Amino acid sequence: MNAPPSSSAAELTDRSPVLIGALVPLSRPGWAEAGRHLLAGLELAVREVNDAGGIVGRPLELLVRDTAADPEKAAAAVDELAGLGVAALAGEYHSVVARAAAARADALGLPFLCSSAVLDALTEQPTEWVARLAPAQSHGWRIYADFLLDAGHSRIAVVAEPSVYWASGARVLRDCLAPRGGTVTELDMRALDPAAVCDELVATRATALVLLVGHPEPAVSIVRSVRRDQRLAGIMIGAPAGQPEFAEWAASLGDDSAAVPFLRYLPERLGPLGARVETALRERLAEAPSFVAFEGYDTVAVLADVLRVHGVERARTAASWPSVAVEGTRGQIRFSRTPGISVWQWAWAPVQVVDRDPAEPGRFRVLAPPPK
Template identity: 80%
Template sequence: MNKPPSPAGVERTDGSSVRIGALVPLTRPGWVEAGRHLLAGLELAVREVNEAGGIAGKPLDLVVRDTAADPQRAVAAVDELARLGVAALAGEYHSVVARVAAVRADALGLPFLCSSAVLDALTEQPAACVARLAPAQSHGWRIYADFLLGAGHRRIAVAAQPSLYWASGVRILRDHLAPRGGTVTELDLGAAVCDELVGARATALLLLAGHPEPAVSIVKSVRRDRRLADIMIGAPAGQPEFATWATSLGDDGAAIPFLRYLPERLGPLGAWVETALRERLAEAPSFVAFEGYDTITVLAEVLRSYGTDRASITESWPRVSVEGTRGQIRFSRTPGIHVWQWAWPPVQVVDRDPARPDSLRILHTG
């Protein structure tokens, strides 16, 4: 008889299970809703692995640590999980957190499959131990820039908070748009954003800012300014993906295009997982939940095929070929990216339909 999966929070230390460490933002200032979806995907896949017999007859246990979007806390979690003997690390949503976790994991020789963080420079130097499912920021944001150009937007303003991630996004947009006749103007968030926006004569404003604040307040201000009635608001980082966006903004939160990493149509596996995740979350699953599920699916196949010791897992990255919810997952070395990368997951630009804010419209694919 197959052993059931361990209840959440139970950590076996007697060698009776195969353990995977999970880094997830579950408390503020982390993006808690993203963390909840990521964890739901991870846990669903662990349940499926265990119902199918586990790993060589042993149950798969998920040892979860809350990073709270804190890089120092993440490094401490990586060290702790390494001491606990996990076979590999999974997860993390925030790029600046995943970055320090990836560097630390590689230094310790601990395999890390990053689920959701997109920063190109996840590590500054080539990392043998680290692989990533999410597309690099430069890949997704160039697709978003092409969407802007196709929609006739060449004068772009950005409301950007100080951050390596947001600064990287501005650079990607500017480098891609400038040769095509586009301009990117950075607004001062400490000033009157609406007045600055009028002065910039921009046709699109991109929110490179945290959710709920200051993103929600900026949207409300722009929507209520008659001078800006024709401006398009965009959020390439995906702030409108989650239900709290619609709850916070109502109709004001519709028609704000953002990136998500799903195919136009899910295959049989993806459709089944979508149903199971919807039941687990009591709401529509985000792409982040699918990333969580795919992370465990890949790691389980690696553990079954190549063993549970860390060196074998690290050596397996270039040999991985696993059916995920969003396509066949394989890792390769991609120019400019120092980790093993799935190149590429499907990318969409979508928004919330103004007629039905609970529904998403696909505007562009790449």
């Protein structure tokens, strides 16, 4: 009787697709525009992997599931994709949704490379199964807090909706600003309309308002109200979560879309790979790609490298996170254990503070380049 082929030999003769499950918000109430950019990056990288011979001759194939910003829907998708035999999971933009997906992936023993979610506590306990490309919220939002202080803003108001993500962001800002004499006043959007937000800003004498709310609403209505209130002519509006990155923001607000600083996970200048991918993404999207599209591309680049080197067995993929060394569109990607972070983390993707230029809202200005 012949001995069964080894797993590596089987992979060399098998030409069936290597399946990757892709979790993406493509419908409301999810941030569908961010999801569209994330998916464009994922799909572009899959096409390039297959053009270069796939995974040891096997084509890479995405199985895309729309999470629609729903944690329960995401967890159900993880169960479905695991049953369909995916080698790994990729994607997701919304932190609360990614947390649900990560918990389920951890329970099932399914590798998950999260593209965009930043919540520090992506899982309740440390896990070997999950890795992340986006910088943790505590890292990026600390840079944003430094930017606020450097710009002369020490009296900050945050208008927030109930969410573990928004609450975590407010806590980061408060913890960073308080030791340096800054104050953070929280305004509960459940109890206020946009006009009442303006009244509270006047009463607190805040010099900056930070939006910790959903897009397009209530973010768009708040910006319009503040911009039109003569009492608040000098106040700065900020959106660290990145709402102004996308064309929908500019389309909704016109000139009011400008001068709203946000966090963007791109270097000052793209290298040759990043520039080539930017051109391809622009063609695919018919608009300038956001940093989220680059996150999608880099996710597949990392997974493809891992699968080529270590094979498609799930446990081997999870065990490979600490040995990853992949040149991504925004720098070399390596994963490590970072204090306070429960998953394998790229520390760090470049972080810059950017806004839309008031003179030309379609153009971005870098207000604070990535820290050296």
